[in-house]
Amino acid sequence: MPNKLKTAWQAGKATVNGWAAIPSGFAAEMYSRAGWDSVTVDMQHGIQDYLSCVSCFQGMQPSGVVPMVRVPWNEPGIIGKVLDAGAYGIICPMINTEAEAKAFVQYGKYPPRGTRSNGPIRAAVYGEAGAYQTTANDEILMIPMIETKKAIDNIGAILDVPGIDAIYIGPSDLSFSLGKTPKLDVEDDEIFKIYEMLLKETGKRNIAAGIHCGVPAYAKRMIKMGFKLVTIANDVGIMLNAAKAAVTETKS
Amino acid sequence: MPNKLKTAWQAGKATVNGWAAIPSGFAAEMYSRAGWDSVTVDMQHGIQDYLSCVSCFQGMQPSGVVPMVRVPWNEPGIIGKVLDAGAYGIICPMINTEAEAKAFVQYGKYPPRGTRSNGPIRAAVYGEAGAYQTTANDEILMIPMIETKKAIDNIGAILDVPGIDAIYIGPSDLSFSLGKTPKLDVEDDEIFKIYEMLLKETGKRNIAAGIHCGVPAYAKRMIKMGFKLVTIANDVGIMLNAAKAAVTETKS
Amino acid sequence: MPNKLKTAWQAGKATVNGWAAIPSGFAAEMYSRAGWDSVTVDMQHGIQDYLSCVSCFQGMQPSGVVPMVRVPWNEPGIIGKVLDAGAYGIICPMINTEAEAKAFVQYGKYPPRGTRSNGPIRAAVYGEAGAYQTTANDEILMIPMIETKKAIDNIGAILDVPGIDAIYIGPSDLSFSLGKTPKLDVEDDEIFKIYEMLLKETGKRNIAAGIHCGVPAYAKRMIKMGFKLVTIANDVGIMLNAAKAAVTETKS
Amino acid sequence: MPNKLKTAWQAGKATVNGWAAIPSGFAAEMYSRAGWDSVTVDMQHGIQDYLSCVSCFQGMQPSGVVPMVRVPWNEPGIIGKVLDAGAYGIICPMINTEAEAKAFVQYGKYPPRGTRSNGPIRAAVYGEAGAYQTTANDEILMIPMIETKKAIDNIGAILDVPGIDAIYIGPSDLSFSLGKTPKLDVEDDEIFKIYEMLLKETGKRNIAAGIHCGVPAYAKRMIKMGFKLVTIANDVGIMLNAAKAAVTETKS
Amino acid sequence: MPNKLKTAWQAGKATVNGWAAIPSGFAAEMYSRAGWDSVTVDMQHGIQDYLSCVSCFQGMQPSGVVPMVRVPWNEPGIIGKVLDAGAYGIICPMINTEAEAKAFVQYGKYPPRGTRSNGPIRAAVYGEAGAYQTTANDEILMIPMIETKKAIDNIGAILDVPGIDAIYIGPSDLSFSLGKTPKLDVEDDEIFKIYEMLLKETGKRNIAAGIHCGVPAYAKRMIKMGFKLVTIANDVGIMLNAAKAAVTETKS
Amino acid sequence: MPNKLKTAWQAGKATVNGWAAIPSGFAAEMYSRAGWDSVTVDMQHGIQDYLSCVSCFQGMQPSGVVPMVRVPWNEPGIIGKVLDAGAYGIICPMINTEAEAKAFVQYGKYPPRGTRSNGPIRAAVYGEAGAYQTTANDEILMIPMIETKKAIDNIGAILDVPGIDAIYIGPSDLSFSLGKTPKLDVEDDEIFKIYEMLLKETGKRNIAAGIHCGVPAYAKRMIKMGFKLVTIANDVGIMLNAAKAAVTETKS
DSSP states (O other): OOOHHHHHHHTTOOEEEEEEOSOOHHHHHHHGGGSOSEEEEESSSSSOOHHHHHHHHHHHGGGTOEEEEEOSSSOHHHHHHHHHTTOSEEEESOOOSHHHHHHHHHHHSOTTTOOOOSOOTTGGGGSSTTTHHHHHHHHSEEEEEEOSHHHHHTHHHHHTSTTOOEEEEOHHHHHHHTTSOOOSSOOOHHHHHHHHHHHHHHHHTTOEEEEEESSHHHHHHHHHHTOSEEEESOHHHHHHHHHHHHHHHHHO | OOOHHHHHHHTTOOEEEEEEOSOOHHHHHHHGGGSOSEEEEESSSSSOOHHHHHHHHHHHGGGTOEEEEEOSSSOHHHHHHHHHTTOSEEEESOOOSHHHHHHHHHHHSOTTTOOOOSOOTTGGGGSSTTTHHHHHHHHSEEEEEEOSHHHHHTHHHHHTSTTOOEEEEOHHHHHHHTTSOOOSSOOOHHHHHHHHHHHHHHHHTTOEEEEEESSHHHHHHHHHHTOSEEEESOHHHHHHHHHHHHHHHHHO | OOOHHHHHHHTTOOEEEEEEOSOOHHHHHHHGGGSOSEEEEESSSSSOOHHHHHHHHHHHGGGTOEEEEEOSSSOHHHHHHHHHTTOSEEEESOOOSHHHHHHHHHHHSOTTTOOOOSOOTTGGGGSSTTTHHHHHHHHSEEEEEEOSHHHHHTHHHHHTSTTOOEEEEOHHHHHHHTTSOOOSSOOOHHHHHHHHHHHHHHHHTTOEEEEEESSHHHHHHHHHHTOSEEEESOHHHHHHHHHHHHHHHHHO | OOOHHHHHHHTTOOEEEEEEOSOOHHHHHHHGGGSOSEEEEESSSSSOOHHHHHHHHHHHGGGTOEEEEEOSSSOHHHHHHHHHTTOSEEEESOOOSHHHHHHHHHHHSOTTTOOOOSOOTTGGGGSSTTTHHHHHHHHSEEEEEEOSHHHHHTHHHHHTSTTOOEEEEOHHHHHHHTTSOOOSSOOOHHHHHHHHHHHHHHHHTTOEEEEEESSHHHHHHHHHHTOSEEEESOHHHHHHHHHHHHHHHHHO | OOOHHHHHHHTTOOEEEEEEOSOOHHHHHHHGGGSOSEEEEESSSSSOOHHHHHHHHHHHGGGTOEEEEEOSSSOHHHHHHHHHTTOSEEEESOOOSHHHHHHHHHHHSOTTTOOOOSOOTTGGGGSSTTTHHHHHHHHSEEEEEEOSHHHHHTHHHHHTSTTOOEEEEOHHHHHHHTTSOOOSSOOOHHHHHHHHHHHHHHHHTTOEEEEEESSHHHHHHHHHHTOSEEEESOHHHHHHHHHHHHHHHHHO | OOOHHHHHHHTTOOEEEEEEOSOOHHHHHHHGGGSOSEEEEESSSSSOOHHHHHHHHHHHGGGTOEEEEEOSSSOHHHHHHHHHTTOSEEEESOOOSHHHHHHHHHHHSOTTTOOOOSOOTTGGGGSSTTTHHHHHHHHSEEEEEEOSHHHHHTHHHHHTSTTOOEEEEOHHHHHHHTTSOOOSSOOOHHHHHHHHHHHHHHHHTTOEEEEEESSHHHHHHHHHHTOSEEEESOHHHHHHHHHHHHHHHHHO
16 A cells, blocks of 8 residues: 555645544544545544554544554554554654654664564555565655754754654644743744754755644645645544534524 | 523523534543533434443533433433433433323433432432432433424324423434435424424423534524524534535645 | 352352442452352443443453343343353343233243343353253343332232242332332331341242342341342442541541 | 445345454454455344444444344344444344334334434445435345244244345254254254245245354355355354364364 | 642641552542542553543542552653643652653653643643643642662652652562562561651652552551651452451351 | 463473454453463554453453463563563563563562562462462563564573573564565574574573464474474464355355
């Protein structure tokens, strides 16, 4: 199964990513039908664990979205497990140094490019028998989050690590790290300059840049700015905001 | 714990009801914070069973919404179980005759008004020790769904059954039963006449009328028409529509 | 696997029964090790459903207690399912008439004594291959609850139904039905007379009498009075009371 | 989504059905990939409930098998729920009379052919928006089990009930009902005569006949005999037998 | 939401802590109503994981107890996840060195005091919108366990790490580490001297001292000795002991 | 509870191990009855997490198999948790150096041999009260996986670490690491030479050698070659292969 995100990015197209925080295969099934190119199960800040991630993957499979995971941390056990469960992309929080980036890539790649252990119990199901192990290193996206001042300082060395397909900006942690109020959809010149620098540095290495957004209008601006992977809020936030609007309108 | 819906209706106010189809206590917790007066766990058409209903009740409790259930059918086992779990209102599908209405009320009331068995394992937690059993018969809402031609034909006898607090219209089943296409938010004179008849018949018996709606604008119209309990879609439908809109806007 | 309760009763001994309301195989595993002769998973008023019952059965198996279930209602689907899961006794609420008693027994017995369907997926595991179906009708206890005035009025006809091994008194529902405050461990002459009548009527038919109790001292009195099956509170109530006592003592 | 079983039967072809007793979406996902035409989640004798059925349906969807359910009993609540969850066929145990057959069909059909309530929360996902309700009555298979002497006696009246697509023989219950040892894959002339009668009676009404088998060789014979739907054991039985054989061979 | 434990300690009061090992939101809901000041979900030795912890937090919220977690290990992924789920205190096992203590504090604090990532999906729900991130560093208790000889040797350096609110003694591991039999409620002069040293060292730094106890009488002694946080057994131990006592009394 | 694997190996006997990838206590219960000496819950490549492992342990307990776990990674939190849940053996992936081997052993042993924390919440249930802690260090098997070129290079130093009871070969990862196609049941002289070396090196240190196999015939050969612990496929693979064979035979 070729990775549709990779194909899109190589064709210069931006992709829109959903974010699943609700630990329910049914919720993920329905949510995945909204037109997303990919849906990421958020095991870091979402109410998700490994088995709920598997259920969400099962629920979202018929929709054809690319299944991705944000892991809780840069730890080989969980990275291996979600890959075996069928993740076609891993977003990893808090990659701040070259060493962390190298470790991250290594956890996600089969030998000789890494140390991932063989056993793709659900992942192998997607394609031809035996084909998974020969294509996984190429098709699965390794996406470190760039979300601290330290990462910005080390950005060249991080991006030079072979095997990084994209970066993903966490705007609220980046703001926090810079001494600002943590929030999404920032309007801040210092941060915009960082975004531009990141787009330039990734661009010249043919690495895609992604960013977590709060609302569609901002996500659209980010695409125009050059980002190839934009996320809009998460399932539960979208539900709650829409529900609040519905109640307010009804009661008005 | 006095039932806030009952209080509102007695004061002539309409209430807005949420509808929980996602079997996740976390999803229900967040969804319940949208401003609803009550949230109904849908065990008939929602992806819910008894234990997921309990989780949803736990999740929604801090929000202060009135916890209700739509049971799958007019069956004493499940009606007793969800009441023991803390339901303050039961919506029961397909009540078409006086006998069905009597059975329904009887399943939900302690003696001497009914045959509900004593054992409110979670329900008793809401209030004073020992107080639950003396107030449950008065505070818990028994709400038959009126959603077939047969029920319309029998409406007087159904509404005369003591213990009915409200009725709840299922527009799509009612349409189906009348040979029309099943849908919410109908625009159909024959059906509007039925609504008016139901508002009149319930009104003269001091019974509230409720209706399942699809969008806020229609729910608002129904309140103006005299309905005291309106529901807007369900959690998963609201989420999916909002997600579709977000993707569409971002990709536009 | 011969039923240890049956053996004990035939030897004139009383048995002590635990009551599992917590839907956790781990909680049931630990609770079952307290010395009970049997543990009943309460699917009526406990926070239990079918799959949690199976988990509790798995948890309690090494302890050697007789696994029983109180079903939510006298309904053939759930009675068949919990028997297939390995229940060695069924306590059924609200058996008020001979017809209800006959139906109940029939749901629990294989042909020719009843209409239970064959498929003891876990139950067959307890003993020799193929032996289950030839012994189940004799070893599995069918125990109607006698807990209403109507049942008392019909007691002779109910007890004459072949296949009833024991009755089980629900004191709080019985009190409710008689117009009294519902509670366990009643001190009430009218009710004690009913208990004596029930002990006499069951005794002459070689049927055991059981009763739901709140505290050990009362359960002990009931054994002296002639009851062969006594239950003491439930898992969650015992835990909460002991926890309250521990906190109070520590804070004193 | 046209029902592939129906299409096959109309073309005179037999279909092979899997039987899922393990309550795990992952187990169902893998099991469904074995080449079955359909997989039936067994909610009667399997360790399955409603939510595990939904998980299994999600797991088996990519395989393309027709998702079916054996319900625990002929009860409208659960029949409605599993249809809404996406079942394309319902096998119902213990249909013994014309009245039971009529009730069963009615529970599964939308008006005007029945009284099923509208709300296909997962089911509607399989096809075009709005198309489900107009095709469900035709595409969803209603399959009563014929498994008692009483049903055999009433077979003409049962088969004449409009809306029955197939029957399904439970050989062990049928044997039990006839005073024989309950088992699958029977070799018994009396029972073979019943099978022939059932094939003849169903054949002349264009109703398919199905049967639960234990091993492939017997299932193959049944196909030759004229059965159009054969099941081979269940997931857990197949696993256990294969595991026993593997251990035995290794230890030999 | 100000942390009630912190307030109590600052007022010189001791607090009594419950310990939840049963993975059930319902069990936690009931247990939390026993009068505890806080309840700690034990993810190290309890039968708990991340999602059961979330369910327990939902169950215990209406009781008003302070929700705490003992994490399985000093690992940033799980510390972040339980904080996001709403933990107001983290007890971390086996903190033996200054470096481990610094890492632990850093994982639990937002910048600039630490490296916790922003995304308090449930935690933010407790208070005002946006307020969580500005108060979390002050309100959330970071509590290393002191339970080895190595930790005792390093105690000064550990306690000097900024951000430690309390320590928590694990008596059985401490005994083990000192070559003694592991148990709670020790009566051992060597260990009592350690307790006194720990009370003195924590006291002069305005850090609270906590200890895991087995029975109320011992917990009470520990409060008199100067401990500000005492735990009494756990939910399942309290249940099992009380159940054993009830059975024994009934059978006596 | 003495460890039956250890006893067998000391008597020179080989043991056959099952491998549980399905996260269902029921599936594990049935699977464990196939004649295995031990069953390993695979938390690395199986669809298992901590709570499903506990359920599987509960399910398999009556069968008497030795309960083991393959942990996802060499991490002290999860090793402690599964031991507390009752594991009698830990298989740990990717032990490549002496330091990793030492850390692994230390995580699994109580003081003074290691740093495991005391709290065997389920594990203590298997035997005499208080006996667990005095026997666990001797009875619980610590089994590093040898599955990379690096581990082969370091084999002497790894095997010299005190406390290693057995090694376990992962043939597909070993093949991968050597630049070959990853698969089970290899026929490759270079790898057979490694097996012989490992058998020799373990043999002279009285350490058992184990290997993951795909089919019984190969497992049998490995026993003849000198391996004392052989695994045959896993539960889901055995089920799927047997199901495919059944469908194929039926359709032939």
